Amino acid sequence: MSFPPGLKAPVIWQMLSWIVQPFTLMERCAQRYGDCFSLALSTKFPPMVLVSAPEALQHLLSSDNGKDFDVPGELNEIFEPLLGSQSVLGLGGEPHRRMRQLMMPPFHGERMRSYSQLMGEITQTVIGTWSVGQNIDVHAAMQSISMRVILSAVFGVEVGSRYQRLEQLLAKMLNDMGSSLGASMLYFRSLRQDWGSWSPWGNFLRTREQIDQIIYAEIADRRAHPNPERQDILTLLMSAQDETGAGLTDEELRDELMTLLVAGHETTATALTWAMYWLHKLPDVRTHLRSELQNLEDLEDVNALLRLPYLNAVCSETLRIHPVGILTFPRVVRTPVAIAGHTLDPGTIILGCIYLAHRCESVYPQPEQFRPERFLERQFSPYEYLPFGGGARRCIGMAFAQFEMKVVLAHILSEVELSLANSKPARPIRRGLTAGASPVHLRVEGFIPVIPRPRTVTSARLHSP
Known part of the structure; x- marks a missing residue:
């Protein structure tokens, strides 16, 4: 059982292909090598192994006990320029577990649902x-x-200002960092050259500095x-303490806030963009969902909204066909392990x-088709459907993101008539x-009259400097 096969192209070529056309690269490798192959995604590390079969994913993600696999902290340094060195995404072991526990409560249960009216507003x-x-511009x-x-x-x-x-x-x-050049600066340290605000890296550093000033203030x-x-x-987070009674430092607070602000909105915005695209490309899907929403007695009834089967199916299919995170967090093998025949x-x-x-x-017949009904026909295992990753590194905002998708889509489809502006x-x-x-x-075609409902929830004000 040898090391998984992979491209023979130079490392730099593989990395550039990964940055510019990752989807084409993955599909090409899968066609050539199957559901387990290797890719050179870093000049600092040897080729990495990618697996996609449910059995291999189960082995990988259910072994987050530190025995077979561990988290390679060095590889997670790619997040540091954006999120900081103390971000939960880059932490491992006990620090990661502790920070996850601190950050999870607002994104689940009643506290999460309390944001529904705010999302609607x-x-x-x-x-x-x-x-x-x-x-x-849907993404904007x-x-x-x-x-x-x-x-x-x-x-x-x-x-507040x-x-x-x-x-x-x-x-x-x-x-700025969403472009191919921005991604390249995260992958290639040699491109991180500060030649003033007119240079890409210098511009990023000055924007980040202004963000830091606001957060620290x-x-x-x-x-x-x-x-x-x-x-x-x-x-x-500011009231949290560890077993010694120590709280989070200003730097730790800053890094976790940046993680939430960046990861907590960009992924949801992208998922909503795709959902809006498919709903207006496929009129039957939009009609079906709108009919389900019209049967709701009250759009503000969160529990009823969350129980809508077709709305849930539309959101699930969106995240299936277009997962925002295309890879799980990396793991490093600790002891010799057999996986996917290697x-x-x-x-x-x-x-x-x-x-x-x-x-x-074999799991999703006609996988390139957007078909929400597949999520009404069967339930998929967490190793077949994993848009938020899996194991101990699964996204802590998973429930919050799905909840926000449902609230936003429900309001837009109930209040606006839209159509695709072009056929591209x-x-x-x-x-x-x-x-x-x-x-x-x-294109905005018209507005659907809505019955005003009383608003009672208020939010605190962010102080203006």
């Missing part, structure tokens, strides 16, 4: 800026919605004027390929370290 605010005949609109939602969850904000400036800077940073304000009554995530030696880095797993024809098919593209969609534009 933010969606309606964005819709209110549209006019009949206008062409909407969805990014605006998801950005405001996560800012509200993290800071408990409503308005500091909040508005942070929103603008985060969007700028992510759009907010942390300082909270430390100077503590308010234990607040329920936002920053307050929760024996891997200690030190080998292995990743689950979510993109290819979601295109396995959307395609998956790289967006920074994740997958994105090529530009999608929808």
Whole structure:
């Protein structure tokens, strides 16, 4: 049982292909080598193994006990320029477990559901800026919605110059780093040259510095004027203590807030963009979903909304055909292990390929077709369907992201008539370290009258400097 086969091309060529056309590269390797192959994705590490068969994914993701596999901290350094060295995404072992426990409560259960009205209000605010005949940049609109939602969850904000400036800077940073050049700077340290604000890396550093100034100013304000009554995530993290009674440092708080702000909105914005594309490319799907929504007595009834089977199927199929994270977090082999017909030696880095797993024809017949009904016909195992990764590294915001998708889609389909502005098919593209969609534009055809409902939920204000 030899090492998995892979491309013989030079490392730099493989890395550039991974940065520019990762989807074509994965599909080509799968066609040539099957569901287990190797790729050179770093000049610092030997070729890495990618697996996509459910059995191999089960072996990999159910062995997060530190015995067979561990997390290669050095490889997660790719996140550091964006998120910082203390981000939960880069931590391993006990520090990772502790930080996950601290960060999970706001993204689950009743606390998560308490954001439903806010999500609806933010969606309606964005819709209110549209006019009949206008062409909407769908990703920009969805990014605006998801950005405001996560800012509200993290800071408990409503308005304020500091909040508005942070929103603008985060969007700028992510759009700049979402390009192929931006991704290249994360993969190739040699491109990180600060030649002033006019250079790509220098521009990124100065944008990040402005973001840091806002975040650290907010942390300082909270430390100077503590308010234990607040329920936002920053307050929760600032009150957390470990077994020695020590709390998080300002740097740790900053890194976790950046992780939430970046990962907590960009992935949802991309998923919503794809959902909006398919709903308006396939009229039958849109009609079916709109009919289900019209049967709701109250769009604000969160429990009823979450129980809608076709809405859930549409969201699930969106995340199947276009997973935002195309790979699981890497694991490193600790002891010799047999997986997918190959024996891997200690030190080998292995990743689950979510993109290819979601295109396995034996699991998903006609995988290139957008067909929500497949999620009504059967239930898929967590090793067949894993849009948020799996094991101990599964995304802590999974439930929150799915919840937000449902609320936003329900409001848009119930309040606006839209159509595709052109017939050009959307395609998956790289967006920074994740997958994105090529530009999608929808035309506003008209508005559907809605019955106003009383609003009672209020949010705290993010202090203006």
